[in-house]
Amino acid sequence: MNKPVTIKDIARKFKCSPSTVSRALNNHPSINEDTRRNLQEYAKKVGYQRNQVSLSLLNTRTASIGVVVPTINNYYESAIIEGIESVLHPKGYTLNICVTNEQYLLEAEYIVKLLSNRVEGIFLSVSQETYDCGYYEHLENISKRNLPLIFIDRDFEGFAAGSVTVDDYHGAYSAVKHLIDSGRKRIAHLKGPNGLTVTEHRFKGYTDCLIQHGFEVDDSLVINTNFRVESAPEPTRRLLDLKPIPDAIFGVNDQVAIGAMKVIRDKGLKIPEDIAIVGFDDFPISAFISPSLTSVCRPGRQVGEAAAQMFLNLQHQNPTSAKSNHIVLPSQLIVRESSVL
Amino acid sequence: MNKPVTIKDIARKFKCSPSTVSRALNNHPSINEDTRRNLQEYAKKVGYQRNQVSLSLLNTRTASIGVVVPTINNYYESAIIEGIESVLHPKGYTLNICVTNEQYLLEAEYIVKLLSNRVEGIFLSVSQETYDCGYYEHLENISKRNLPLIFIDRDFEGFAAGSVTVDDYHGAYSAVKHLIDSGRKRIAHLKGPNGLTVTEHRFKGYTDCLIQHGFEVDDSLVINTNFRVESAPEPTRRLLDLKPIPDAIFGVNDQVAIGAMKVIRDKGLKIPEDIAIVGFDDFPISAFISPSLTSVCRPGRQVGEAAAQMFLNLQHQNPTSAKSNHIVLPSQLIVRESSVL
DNA sequence: AATGAAGATGCAAACGTTTGAAATTTTTTG
DNA sequence: CAAAAAATTTCAAACGTTTGCATCTTCATT
Numbered sequence: 001m002n003k004p005v006t007i008k009d010i011a012r013k014f015k016c017s018p019s020t021v022s023r024a025l026n027n028h029p030s031i032n033e034d035t036r037r038n039l040q041e042y043a044k045k046v047g048y049q050r051n052q053v054s055l056s057l058l059n060t061r062t063a064s065i066g067v068v069v070p071t072i073n074n075y076y077e078s079a080i081i082e083g084i085e086s087v088l089h090p091k092g093y094t095l096n097i098c099v100t101n102e103q104y105l106l107e108a109e110y111i112v113k114l115l116s117n118r119v120e121g122i123f124l125s126v127s128q129e130t131y132d133c134g135y136y137e138h139l140e141n142i143s144k145r146n147l148p149l150i151f152i153d154r155d156f157e158g159f160a161a162g163s164v165t166v167d168d169y170h171g172a173y174s175a176v177k178h179l180i181d182s183g184r185k186r187i188a189h190l191k192g193p194n195g196l197t198v199t200e201h202r203f204k205g206y207t208d209c210l211i212q213h214g215f216e217v218d219d220s221l222v223i224n225t226n227f228r229v230e231s232a233p234e235p236t237r238r239l240l241d242l243k244p245i246p247d248a249i250f251g252v253n254d255q256v257a258i259g260a261m262k263v264i265r266d267k268g269l270k271i272p273e274d275i276a277i278v279g280f281d282d283f284p285i286s287a288f289i290s291p292s293l294t295s296v297c298r299p300g301r302q303v304g305e306a307a308a309q310m311f312l313n314l315q316h317q318n319p320t321s322a323k324s325n326h327i328v329l330p331s332q333l334i335v336r337e338s339s340v341l
Numbered sequence: 342m343n344k345p346v347t348i349k350d351i352a353r354k355f356k357c358s359p360s361t362v363s364r365a366l367n368n369h370p371s372i373n374e375d376t377r378r379n380l381q382e383y384a385k386k387v388g389y390q391r392n393q394v395s396l397s398l399l400n401t402r403t404a405s406i407g408v409v410v411p412t413i414n415n416y417y418e419s420a421i422i423e424g425i426e427s428v429l430h431p432k433g434y435t436l437n438i439c440v441t442n443e444q445y446l447l448e449a450e451y452i453v454k455l456l457s458n459r460v461e462g463i464f465l466s467v468s469q470e471t472y473d474c475g476y477y478e479h480l481e482n483i484s485k486r487n488l489p490l491i492f493i494d495r496d497f498e499g500f501a502a503g504s505v506t507v508d509d510y511h512g513a514y515s516a517v518k519h520l521i522d523s524g525r526k527r528i529a530h531l532k533g534p535n536g537l538t539v540t541e542h543r544f545k546g547y548t549d550c551l552i553q554h555g556f557e558v559d560d561s562l563v564i565n566t567n568f569r570v571e572s573a574p575e576p577t578r579r580l581l582d583l584k585p586i587p588d589a590i591f592g593v594n595d596q597v598a599i600g601a602m603k604v605i606r607d608k609g610l611k612i613p614e615d616i617a618i619v620g621f622d623d624f625p626i627s628a629f630i631s632p633s634l635t636s637v638c639r640p641g642r643q644v645g646e647a648a649a650q651m652f653l654n655l656q657h658q659n660p661t662s663a664k665s666n667h668i669v670l671p672s673q674l675i676v677r678e679s680s681v682l
Numbered sequence: 683a684a685t686g687a688a689g690a691t692g693c694a695a696a697c698g699t700t701t702g703a704a705a706t707t708t709t710t711t712g
Numbered sequence: 713c714a715a716a717a718a719a720t721t722t723c724a725a726a727c728g729t730t731t732g733c734a735t736c737t738t739c740a741t742t
Contacts, residue, residue, distance in 0.1 A: 002487040003401070004459070006698060017722050022700060032720060047485040052457040053397045054698035057727045060344070062394065072419045082414055085440055094454060097438045099426055113435060116393040118345070144388040146343040229625050255626065262629040284570050285596065288603040289630045347728060358692045363730060373690060395728035398697045685742080692735070700726090708719065 005048045014039065025050070056118065064094040065311070066114035066122040069152075070102045076281055076300040077125070080152055083304020084123060091312065093120075104129040108138035115141055121148035121311050126156045132195045148314045152307045154197045155326070162314075162325040164307040168198055168280075171296040171331030172205025175250055175278045178294070178333055180213050182340060184248035184276055188221040188239050190232060190260060192252040202252055202280065221246055225256045232259025240267055247275055248339070254279035254286045254295055261293075261338070276339040280331075291337035298331045346389045355380065366391070397459065405435040406652070407455035407463040410493075411443045416624055417641045418466070421493055424645020425464060432653065434461075445470040449479035456482055462489035462652050467497045473536045489655045493648045495538045496667070503655075503666035505648040509539055509621075512637035512672030513546025516591055516619045519635070519674055521554050523681060525589035525617055529562040529580050531573060531601060533593040543593055543621065562587055566597045573600025581608055588616055589680070595620035595627045595636055602634075602679070617680040621672075632678035639672045 007025075011018045016035075024031045024039040025048075056062040065088060072078050085095060096119060098110035107127045114122060122142060129135075136159045142149045143161075151163035179187050189206045192199030207217045220242060223235035232251070239246055240263065249264075251257030257279030264275050271277055271291055279286060282297035306327050348366075352359045357376075365372045365380035366389075397403040406429060413419050426436060437460060439451035448468045455463060463483060470476075477500045483490045484502075492504035520528050530547050533540030548558045561583060564576035573592070580587055581604065590605075592598030598620030605616055612618055612632055620627060623638035647668050 001461070001489070002485075004456075004486060007700095008698070018699075019701080019723080020721060022698095023721090026700085028701095030720060035720085047482045049453065049456045049482065049486075051398075051459060051698050052454075053394060053403065053459050054727085055700080056394045057392075057398055057697090057729095058699055060727070071423075072413060073416065073423055074419070075414065075416075078413045078415070078419055081438075082412075082440060094437060094439075094458065096435060097422075098435075099423060112390065113393075115345075115390045117435065118392060118394050120342070141388045141390065144343075145345060145390075148342070229629050258626055258629050262631065262633075265631055283626075285599055285624075285626060288570050288599050290603065290606055292603075348730095349728070359729075360693080360731075361691055363728095364691090367730085369731095371690060376690080392728050395697085396730080398699095398727090399729055401697070683742100685740105687740085688738085690735100690737075693733085695732095696730090698727105702723105702725095704721105704723075706719100706721070708717100710717070711715085712713105 004051065005043075005046045006051065007048075010039065010043060010046075010048065013042070060118070062118045062120060063092050064096055064117065064119050066096045066098065066111075066117075066119040068098045068100060068107060068110050068114070068122065069125045070100050070127050072097070072099055075283055076298065077153070079300030080125075080304040080307075083301040083306075084308045085304070086301075087305050087308035087312070100127045102128040104133065104135050104138075108135075111138050111142065115145065115147070119147075121150070121314075123150050123152050123307055123311075124156075125153040126151065128193055128196055131156065131197070148311055150307050150310055150325075152303060157197075162307075162310050164303050164310060164327045164329070165197070166298045166303060166331050167328050168201035168298075168331065169205040169208075171280060171298065171333070172202040172250070173209045174205075174331075174333045175280065175294075175296050176206050176209035177213070178335060179248045179250065179276055179278060179339065180209070180215070182276065185215075186218075186221070186244065186246045187215075187248040187250060188223075188246035190235055190239075190249060190251045190256045191222055191224050192227055192256075193224060199252060206250060225252060225259075227253055227255065229255040229259040232256040233263045236260040236263040240264070240269070245269075245275070249275060249277050251277065251279045253281045254283040254293060255281075257293055257295070257338075258286075258289065261289075272337065272339050272341060278333075278339050282334055287336065294334065294336045294339035296331045296333050299329055302329055345392065346384075346387045347392065348389075351380065351384060351387075351389065354383070401459070403459045403461060404433050405437055405458065405460050407437045407439065407452070407458075407460040409439045409441060409448060409451050409455070409463065410466045411441050411468045413438065413440055417622055417639065418494070420641030421466075421645040421648075424642040424647075425493075425649045426645070427642075428646050428649035428653070441468045443469040445474065445476050445479075449476075452479050452483065456486065456488070460488075462491070462655075464491050464493050464648055464652075465497075466494040467492065469534055469537055472497065472538070489652055491648050491651055491666075493644055498538075503648075503651050505644050505651060505668045505670070506538070507639045507644060507672050508669050509542035509639075509672065510546040510549075512621065512639065512674070513543040513591070514550045515546075515672075515674045516621070516635075516637050517547050517550035518554070519676060520589045520591065520617055520619060520680065521550070521556070523617065526556075527559075527562070527585065527587045528556075528589040528591060529564075529587035531576055531580075531590060531592045531597045532563055532565050533568055533597075534565060540593060547591060566593060566600075568594055568596065570596040570600040573597040574604045577601040577604040581605070581610070586610075586616070590616060590618050592618065592620045594622045595624040595634060596622075598634055598636070598679075599627075599630065613678065613680050613682060619680050623675055628675075628677065635675065635677045635680035637672045637674050640670055643670055
């Protein structure tokens with residue numbers, strides 16, 4: 001790793017002052033044309049790259065943004081990040097992406113690090129642990145600095161900050177309504193991990209819809225998963241051991257729904273004849289599997305874009321107003337073969 | 342956004358010098374016990390966060406790493422990033438993740454930015470455009486600085502640097518061999534975009550295996566896709582219009598394979614009876630769809646881990662030795678229902 | 683009481699860049 | 713040719729932190 005060429009190095013070489021070099025490289029008008037050209041050529045030749053670190057120190061502006069998410073290893077989360085990126089990159093911002101792996105300790109550590117790196121804003125999708133335990137101390141340093149904080153995907157109701165989420169409640173509601181409308185009477189739910197907003201909102205959409213249509217909520221029809229496809233089969237088997245078996249399963253996401261479908265087929269049951277399936281997230285693949293999967297589409301990219309836009313708007317106004325800024329994007333049911341005869 | 346509290350602020354408040362504050366906060370032994378306690382308490386109270394930017398400038402060490410990838414919106418790429426993260430985070434590094442969207446211009450811009458931000462190393466999966474055009478000027482500034490550069494996933498043979506890739510060639514070869522061994526005679530390939538190593542290595546594995554087993558390579562059986570599930574149906578239809586139709590399709594990845602499966606089913610053909618299907622990447626979902634998809638597993642997380650480890654090793658040795666460092670991880674065929682009767 | 687040794691704190695420089703103001707050089711003008 | 717104007721360059725300070733060295737206290741030892 002060679003030491004990078006600095007403005008001082010160039011100044012020494014040309015027997016002029018660093019100011020002159022700096023101005024020449026920035027096309028300052030008061031620099032002599034020849035000087036400018038010579039310096040620029042030389043700078044290019046030796047591969048001079050202006051040191052952004054020193055500039056950040058000088059301007060107390062880093063043009064970087066922290067993004068803290070539990071995982072990036074799935075379609076939806078990474079779509080959010082692409083959304084943020086697509087809005088903020090043209091404005092010159094760099095993203096510092098941190099993956100907490102659903103752990104509070106890592107989340108707290110990353111936030112300290114981001115503050116220490118003087119990011120100009122933080123997008124946070126809180127980890128499951130943070131949620132479960134209601135921790136928020138690590139966030140107080142953010143608000144102490146009055147730094148823009150925007151919750152993405154998962155709103156953290158214990159803490160005042162902006163948020164952009166998807167309307168999980170109505171998405172789930174419409175999924176279950178669709179099943180009821182198709183004549184299903186015994187609708188099971190493969191729930192996500194307890195405590196997460198995403199999980200609970202979908203669960204509430206599920207229960208509310210059942211109740212409002214005169215059904216009872218049967219606890220034995222609700223079983224937890226951890227969102228992953230591998231976590232679906234065992235709970236599904238338990239559902240199929242019930243008498244009578246459910247005639248529909250609403251999965252907390254497409255992965256879980258797909259995991260359930262396999263078990264159902266293996267048991268020799270037919271989808272949708274014996275059991276209807278609905279997922280959530282609308283993975284690109286879901287439209288192509290057999291039977292194609294009815295799912296609730298959740299616009300990850302738009303979440304990212306909206307959050308980034310919220311951040312930009314904050315730059316021009318009172319930053320505390322973020323706290324009253326809550327955007328909820330609609331989710332949309334897409335009906336496919338897995339739920340209709 | 343409040344101005345962050347600085348060491349100078351604290352010094353002013355306590356009528357002492359910044360040096361004392363700095364030493365107190367760093368538990369320097371020559372600081373009086375009371376002074377230390379008072380200063381630390383106050384610092385905590387006002388939420389002091391040491392300014393990492395100034396430290397970076399002072400030490401010319403930023404502890405940050407650039408990661409440049411064409412997209413993060415899929416399972417494999419994000420697995421790589423998680424792998425890198427898992428190794429480098431414990432060592433105190435921060436990741437700067439940049440998404441090029443397969444565009445050379447963005448890639449070049451990001452690299453300038455990363456150099457300017459004084460990252461200590463760059464992990465790069467070159468964009469398709471860079472590959473197609475053989476551009477490498479943007480990389481020369483990296484080597485001019487003698488900064489560790491490691492190609493991940495896609496090796497860029499035109500340029501000397503370390504690399505960690507997956508053995509796409511033998512993965513593809515084993516997939517096709519499996520099809521030949523199962524008695525398939527007319528094996529089509531849904532290829533990726535031309536020019537990418539990933540695409541071409543898999544393609545070569547396909548053709549070499551065919552030739553070595555006495556088959557001809559029939560151009561009409563090879564059609565391009567863009568890796569996405571949506572890009573598979575149209576080429577697949579063209580394959581099914583051939584007379585005779587192929588009796589097996591090797592997809593460049595699972596998404597394409599799944600896209601093909603849908604078209605085949607829609608035509609009333611049976612998988613694997615009429616046509617066998619093999620994919621690549623082994624998505625978690627692939628084991629759960631029906632029929633479950635035979636696929637070549639590619640260890641994304643391990644790629645990331647190996648690349649990160651390569652970077653760490655470079656710190657303790659001659660950095661130019663990276664250029665002779667090439668790790669190729671094995672891929673593994675996983676046989677499932679879509680290819681065996 | 684003088685000497686010296688710890689113990690505690692301050693000074694100043696450094697990292698790389700920018701920028702207002704001052705200084706220098708060159709050009710123009712009367 | 714002198715004076716003013718314009719063009720070009722340099723100076724110095726600033727951003728926040730660390731750290732070797734110098735300085736200043738305090739206190740014990742002779």
